[in-house]
Amino acid sequence: MSELLLGNYELLSELGRGGMGVVYLAQDQRLNRRVAIKELAMSGLVHPEERENVIARFKREAQAASKLQHPNIVSVYEFLQEGERYFMVMELLEGHSIQHAIDERRAFSPEQTVEIGTQICQALDYAHTHQIVHRDIKPDNVILLADGRIKLMDFGVARHTGEVSKLTQTGTTLGTIAYISPEQLCDSRLVDGRSDLFSLGAMLYEMLTLRTPFDGGNVGATIMKIMAEDPMPPRQMNPAIPARLEAVIMKALKKAPDERFMRAAEMAQALQSVMAEPVRSPARSGPLPAVARCRSCGTGIPAGRGPCPNCGRLQAPTSQPTAPGVGRLATGPLAERVGAPSGPLRPGFGAPRGAGTAPLKLVRPVTGARFLYSFGRPGSGPGELQAPRGLAVDANRQLYVADTENGRIQIFDAQGHVQREIRPTQGRDSFRFPRSVAISPATGRLYVLDEMDYRIFLFDPDGRPMQSWDRRRSQSEAAAVPGRLAISSNGTIYVSEPNNRRVMAYAPTHGFVTALGAGGELQSPYGVAVGPKGILAVLDYGLCRVQIFDNKGKGSLAFGRRGAQEGEFSVPRDLAVDRTGTIFVADTLNHRVQVFGPQGEYWLAFGQKGKQDGEFSGPEGIACGPDDLLYVSDRGNARVNVYQIERA
Numbered sequence: 001m002s003e004l005l006l007g008n009y010e011l012l013s014e015l016g017r018g019g020m021g022v023v024y025l026a027q028d029q030r031l032n033r034r035v036a037i038k039e040l041a042m043s044g045l046v047h048p049e050e051r052e053n054v055i056a057r058f059k060r061e062a063q064a065a066s067k068l069q070h071p072n073i074v075s076v077y078e079f080l081q082e083g084e085r086y087f088m089v090m091e092l093l094e095g096h097s098i099q100h101a102i103d104e105r106r107a108f109s110p111e112q113t114v115e116i117g118t119q120i121c122q123a124l125d126y127a128h129t130h131q132i133v134h135r136d137i138k139p140d141n142v143i144l145l146a147d148g149r150i151k152l153m154d155f156g157v158a159r160h161t162g163e164v165s166k167l168t169q170t171g172t173t174l175g176t177i178a179y180i181s182p183e184q185l186c187d188s189r190l191v192d193g194r195s196d197l198f199s200l201g202a203m204l205y206e207m208l209t210l211r212t213p214f215d216g217g218n219v220g221a222t223i224m225k226i227m228a229e230d231p232m233p234p235r236q237m238n239p240a241i242p243a244r245l246e247a248v249i250m251k252a253l254k255k256a257p258d259e260r261f262m263r264a265a266e267m268a269q270a271l272q273s274v275m276a277e278p279v280r281s282p283a284r285s286g287p288l289p290a291v292a293r294c295r296s297c298g299t300g301i302p303a304g305r306g307p308c309p310n311c312g313r314l315q316a317p318t319s320q321p322t323a324p325g326v327g328r329l330a331t332g333p334l335a336e337r338v339g340a341p342s343g344p345l346r347p348g349f350g351a352p353r354g355a356g357t358a359p360l361k362l363v364r365p366v367t368g369a370r371f372l373y374s375f376g377r378p379g380s381g382p383g384e385l386q387a388p389r390g391l392a393v394d395a396n397r398q399l400y401v402a403d404t405e406n407g408r409i410q411i412f413d414a415q416g417h418v419q420r421e422i423r424p425t426q427g428r429d430s431f432r433f434p435r436s437v438a439i440s441p442a443t444g445r446l447y448v449l450d451e452m453d454y455r456i457f458l459f460d461p462d463g464r465p466m467q468s469w470d471r472r473r474s475q476s477e478a479a480a481v482p483g484r485l486a487i488s489s490n491g492t493i494y495v496s497e498p499n500n501r502r503v504m505a506y507a508p509t510h511g512f513v514t515a516l517g518a519g520g521e522l523q524s525p526y527g528v529a530v531g532p533k534g535i536l537a538v539l540d541y542g543l544c545r546v547q548i549f550d551n552k553g554k555g556s557l558a559f560g561r562r563g564a565q566e567g568e569f570s571v572p573r574d575l576a577v578d579r580t581g582t583i584f585v586a587d588t589l590n591h592r593v594q595v596f597g598p599q600g601e602y603w604l605a606f607g608q609k610g611k612q613d614g615e616f617s618g619p620e621g622i623a624c625g626p627d628d629l630l631y632v633s634d635r636g637n638a639r640v641n642v643y644q645i646e647r648a
Helices: 048-066 098-103 110-129 182-186 193-209 219-228 243-252 264-276
Strands: 003-005 009-017 021-028 033-040 076-082 085-091 095-097 142-145 150-152 291-293 300-302 335-337 366-375 388-393 399-403 408-412 418-422 434-439 446-450 455-459 465-470 485-487 493-497 502-506 512-516 525-530 536-540 545-549 555-559 574-577 583-587 592-596 602-606 619-624 629-634 639-647
Touching: 009 033, 033 048, 048 076, 048 085, 095 098, 098 142, 098 193, 110 142, 110 150, 110 193, 110 243, 110 264, 182 193, 182 219, 193 243, 193 264, 243 264, 366 592, 366 602, 366 629, 388 629, 388 639, 399 434, 399 619, 399 629, 408 434, 434 485, 446 485, 485 525, 493 525, 502 525, 525 583, 536 574, 583 619, 592 619
Parallel strands: 388 434, 388 619, 525 574, 574 619
Antiparallel strands: 003 009, 009 021, 021 033, 033 085, 076 085, 095 142, 142 150, 291 300, 335 555, 366 639, 388 399, 399 408, 408 418, 434 446, 446 455, 455 465, 485 493, 493 502, 502 512, 525 536, 536 545, 545 555, 574 583, 583 592, 592 602, 619 629, 629 639
C-alpha cells in the first residue's frame, strides 16, 4: 500500500489491527524516519455519543503520552485528523508484547520478571510524578524490545490525577477486567497510582504462572474474585518463584490501596531486593562466551565463528574467553563523548580547591583479575552475612560491609577476619537496614545510608554514633528512594536518588551544593564513586550505562547499554574508581564485574553465575583497596570475594 497522509507521512504497510484501530508502518517525509501510525477504527460505532467518547479517549491517549518523555514509555509525536479519520503518530517499536509470550505459553523466569517489573515501575513512577495514572496496565500494553528494554504504551484510559471527564463522570469501568483493581471496579474516579500497581501485580503473577490471579471463568465470577477473594499464592503453581518475589506480588494485589506500595518507586525497590536471595531460573550458566567486535562494523560476534552477521566480513580468531582472571583489550566505539571537562573547580564541589583538570596520565590496562579468597557465609553470627551490599575500605585497610538484612555494619581485616561490628544503639535513633557505607578520606568518619530512610547516619572512626542528618528537600518534593553515597577528598558528600533521577551533592557541613543530572543525563542513578581530579562516576541502572561528570558537575562521558555482551549491563548496581581512573562495574544480573579504562574503553569482564570460588549470585557492592585489591559483595551467596587486579 502507499498513501500520503496530510502530505507528511507515507503509509507503507499495515503492521496490525485490533478492536480500537489499525497500525501502519509509515515514512515521515519531513524528518526522513520510519514511524508507526495508529488510525482509530469507528466503523462499528453508530451512536453519536459513543463515537464522541471513543474519539475523546483516542485524543486523551495522544495528549497523555506526548507529555511523557521517558525511556520506558512509547513516544507519541502528534495527533492528526483528516476529515472523519483520526491518527496518532508514534515511535516505531521493534519487539513484541508480553501478551505475545504468554499466548505462546512461555512463562518468564523470576529474573526476567524482576527486570521487566522494575522497568515498568520506573515508567509508572515517572507518569505518576506527572499526575498521570495509566489505568490499563496489562500484558498487551507492554512491549519487550530486542535489547531487553520495555516500552509502556496505550494511555487511552489515562487521566490526570483529580481530573473528571465525560469518560469517568458516571463511574464507567475502564481497563481490562483480569487486571483491574477493586477500587476501579467500584468507581474509576477513585483511582490513583496504586491502582496501576495492582494491575502490575496481576500482570507479574501471570508472567510467572501463565494464569491470571483472579480467573473466574467468566466476567462476573472474575469481578467477584477481585472484590472478595485473595489469589492463590503463585509459588503453589511455580515453586521456583523466590519467596520475596511472591511477597512483592501479593502486596501489590492487596484489596485496600493503603495496604499496597505507596508509590511505584517503592515497588521497584522491593523488586530489586528480590535479588538478595538466589533465584532459581534457567539463566545462563558456565563461563561467559568469548565475544569480539567486528573490525569492519563493530557488531558484537562470537569469537572464531565465521562471518559477521551484520556485514558478512570474515573474522580472524584472535579473541580469548572472558573467563575469571582472563582479559583482553576490546576494539570498537563503546564510549560516547558528550562534552569535555574544562575550567577550575567550584569551591566546595568535587575535589580540593585549586585542583586542575589536566588529562589523566596513561594508565596500564587491566589484563586480569585473579581470585584470592572469599569470606562470609549465610547467617547472623560474627563474620556471617545476609544480603551484603555496600562496601568501603578505610585508611587502615579495614573493609566495612553493609550487612543489610542483619541490620549491622561488620568490619573485617585485610585477611577477611571479622574485627568488630556496628549496630544501632538501643534507645537511639539509627539505621535499620544499611544499604551503603562510605568513609571520609579527611576525617575517617563512617557514613551509613539506610535502606528506606531519608537520613544519613554518622559514626566516628571508633564506631561511636554521631549526629544523623536529614537531606534537605522542598515540601512539594517526593521523598527520595536512597541509592548509594560517596565522599570526595574535600568532604563533599554525593547521594544518588534513583526515583528523582539525580545525584545530590552536599558540603561537609551537610549544606546543599548542587544536583547532578538536572540536564536529563540520568534515569535511575544508583552507584556513585569519586575518581581522580574530582570526577564523579555515576552508574545508571535504568539506562544501563556509566555517566561521568567532570569537576564542574557537567556530563563529560557516557558508555554502556543494556545487554549481555562486552560493555553491556543488566541492572548494574554499583561501581568503583581506583586511583588510576580505572572503573569497575558490578554488572548484577549478568553476574560479573566489568572493567573499563578512564575514557570508558572496555578492558575485560570476570565472573559468572555460581557458588564456586570467583563466581557470583548477584554482585552488588564493589570497593577498591590498596595494592590493586578489589572487593565485591556477592549478595546471593552472602559473602565477599577478593581479587588481585593484574595490569599489563
